[in-house]
Amino acid sequence: MHKLRSFSVAKLAKGYSRLSSRLKGTGGRPSAPLGSRILTNPDDIFKHNMWDHVQWTEEDKENAQQKAKENAFIKIPLEEQGKFDTDAFQYWDKFYEMHQDKFFKDRKWLFLEFPELLPSGAKSQAKNRCLDDQQASYPLPSGSSRDNETRHQQHNSPTHYHRNTDTSNPQTESRQGAALETIEDAKQTTTYPGQCASFRILEVGCGVGNSVFPIVNSIKETDAFLYCCDFSTCAIQLVKDHPDYDDSVCHAFVHDICEEMASFPFPPQSLDVILAVFVLSSIHPERMQGTVNRLSTYLKHGGIFLFRDYGRYDFSQLRFKKGEPCIPEYSHCIYFTLFVVYVGVFVTISGRCLSENFYTRGDGTCVYFFTKDEVHHLFSNAGLEEIQNLEDRRLQVNRGKKIAMHRVWMQSKYRKSYPLSTSLNPTI
Numbered sequence: 001m002h003k004l005r006s007f008s009v010a011k012l013a014k015g016y017s018r019l020s021s022r023l024k025g026t027g028g029r030p031s032a033p034l035g036s037r038i039l040t041n042p043d044d045i046f047k048h049n050m051w052d053h054v055q056w057t058e059e060d061k062e063n064a065q066q067k068a069k070e071n072a073f074i075k076i077p078l079e080e081q082g083k084f085d086t087d088a089f090q091y092w093d094k095f096y097e098m099h100q101d102k103f104f105k106d107r108k109w110l111f112l113e114f115p116e117l118l119p120s121g122a123k124s125q126a127k128n129r130c131l132d133d134q135q136a137s138y139p140l141p142s143g144s145s146r147d148n149e150t151r152h153q154q155h156n157s158p159t160h161y162h163r164n165t166d167t168s169n170p171q172t173e174s175r176q177g178a179a180l181e182t183i184e185d186a187k188q189t190t191t192y193p194g195q196c197a198s199f200r201i202l203e204v205g206c207g208v209g210n211s212v213f214p215i216v217n218s219i220k221e222t223d224a225f226l227y228c229c230d231f232s233t234c235a236i237q238l239v240k241d242h243p244d245y246d247d248s249v250c251h252a253f254v255h256d257i258c259e260e261m262a263s264f265p266f267p268p269q270s271l272d273v274i275l276a277v278f279v280l281s282s283i284h285p286e287r288m289q290g291t292v293n294r295l296s297t298y299l300k301h302g303g304i305f306l307f308r309d310y311g312r313y314d315f316s317q318l319r320f321k322k323g324e325p326c327i328p329e330y331s332h333c334i335y336f337t338l339f340v341v342y343v344g345v346f347v348t349i350s351g352r353c354l355s356e357n358f359y360t361r362g363d364g365t366c367v368y369f370f371t372k373d374e375v376h377h378l379f380s381n382a383g384l385e386e387i388q389n390l391e392d393r394r395l396q397v398n399r400g401k402k403i404a405m406h407r408v409w410m411q412s413k414y415r416k417s418y419p420l421s422t423s424l425n426p427t428i
Contacts, residue, residue: 002279004021005287006112011052013120013418022305028210028251030224030315031229035052035053035392036052036298037050037051037052038051038052038053039051039054039395044229045395045397045404046397046399046402047401048397049396049397049398050394050395050396050397050407051394051395051397052394053393053394054062054395054406055393056392056393056406061313064313064318064406065160065313067318068312068317068318070321070322070357071318071321071322071381072135072353072356072357073319073320073322073353074322074352074353075354075355076352076353082101088357092211094363094364099233101383107210107211107214108214109212110215111214111218112413114275114412114413116213116273116304117201117215117273117275117305118218118219118222118224119198119199119219119222119223119224131227136196136382158209164273177334186197186283190267192265192267192424193225193227193247193251193265193266194225194226194251194266195266197223197224197225198223198224199219199222199223199224199225199272200224200225200226200227200266200271200272200273201215201224201225201226201227201271201272201273201274201275202226202227202228202229202266202271202273202274202275202295202298203215203227203228203229203274203276203277204229204230204255204257204274204275204276204279204295205227205229205230205257205276205277205278205279205282206228206229206230206235206236206239206252207232207235208235208238208239209228209229209242209245209252210241211275211277211345212226212228212250213241213242213244213245214313216245216246216249216250217242217244219249220246220249224249225249225250225251225268226249226250226251227250227251227252227253227264227265227271228250228251228252228253228256229252229253229255229257230254230255230417231255231256231257232254232256232295233254236252236253238256239252240252240368250267253265254391257291257294257295257313258283258287258290258291260290260294264298266298267298268297268298269298269299269300270298270300271298271300271303272299272300272301272302272304273303273304273305273306274295274296274298274299274303274304274305274306275306276305276306276307276308276309277306277307277308277309278297278308278310279309280292280307280309280368280378281310281366281367281370282365282366282367283366283368284358284366285355285368288368289378289381289382292305292378292379292381292382293381293383294381295382296379296382296383296384296416300416301416301417301418302415302416302417302418303323303415303416304413304414304415304416305379305384305413305414305415305416306389306410306412306413307379307410307411307412307413307414308409308410308412309370309409310367310368310369310370310408310409310410311370311371311391311392311393311408311409311410311411312357312369312370312371312408313369313406313408314406314408315396315406315407315408316367317357317359317367317369318406320352320353320359321352327406332337333357354366357396358367369408370410371410372389372391372410374392375389375412376389376412377419379412380414382414383417384414384415384416384417385416385417386412386413386414387413387414387415388411388413389410389411389412389413389414390410390411390412391408391409391410392407392408392409392410392411393406393407393408394406394408394409395407396419
């Protein structure tokens with residue numbers, strides 16, 4: 001943690017007067033209550049739990065880079081890394097079995113930052129509810145990311161749709177076009193949950209429903225339908241057991257978004273919105289692009305992919321230790337090992353870093369920390385066009401302990417464009 005004395009509050013406040021000129025283009029936040037609390041007087045720092053649009057000093061940047069370099073110095077050996085990917089659903093199942101639905105708060109900020117989640121008729125009502133609820137609520141990491149690949153057959157839908165694609169290949173795109181014509185024909189003869197809805201949303205890595213139920217309660221009495229999936233069977237069961245779960249507007253199912261042949265209960269090009277909040281960060285970096293590629297094929301032309309996740313040098317990255325000693329007889333340490341003799345037993349040096357900016361937590365769940373460029377490449381390589389791609393820097397304050405922490409999150413919106421021939425609308 002950064003004690004208040006470890007950095008100059010005056011330096012933090014110094015940059016805020018220049019915010020108006022810096023909050024332009026894709027680097028600026030939309031006008032919303034969550035993004036309007038600016039610290040201009042250093043004496044006010046402990047009046048609120050969070051301050052927006054924090055400008056880092058050069059010293060802040062150098063310190064962050066140094067800490068990230070230190071905690072990445074000792075990496076878990078490759079032969080021990082596989083379980084964090086293959087057994088990921090087990091780690092998340094244990095997490096939800098332990099915490100149930102008590103760990104994360106409902107995302108009351110959701111519609112302020114992502115009004116695209118709702119059909120136009122429901123947007124104003126949902127925004128008003130957000131404003132009423134908005135006090136000290138801020139985006140917090142949510143549930144799991146990927147879904148149990150061994151359990152994707154457990155859908156309630158009579159028809160499952162598979163897409164195994166790589167949108168970066170032009171020949172593949174051509175094959176996709178022909179395949180989609182077949183899918184369109186199939187839509188006329190098959191049924192699936194939400195088929196009659198005119199507006200369809202998918203949340204991946206929904207966890208226990210911290211986004212699900214704010215959405216469900218906002219789309220009732222509209223022509224919208226929500227799909228939500230997670231690879232933790234425990235999480236999905238908690239969603240279904242929730243008193244607000246309503247299968248007339250929501251379909252929850254176990255699914256692995258990283259599994260290439262996993263099926264969805266809806267056809268390609270049927271979704272208006274895909275929501276991924278603190279989800280992609282827990283996927284191995286080598287699997288992220290394929291995952292986004294596959295998900296993007298389910299968006300309609302004009303559909304939007306909404307993304308929020310951890311940013312590079314967030315406090316949660318910098319607090320990882322560079323290597324901690326533990327005694328094998330009393331602790332399960334199977335990481336990079338340096339054996340030394342100490343009071344008659346071997347001591348192991350254990351790191352938490354899997355690869356650059358990718359870590360495993362103590363409970364076995366994983367997390368990656370993004371940059372703006374990485375986010376842009378991830379979605380643009382999937383054939384989506386940028387609407388918004390910003391870095392959300394905040395100062396989170398523990399007023400009781402007089403502690404301040406630099407938080408960094410990424411927030412982005414990418415749209416699936418219309419075919420060129422359609423968008424041009426040529427006149428004859």
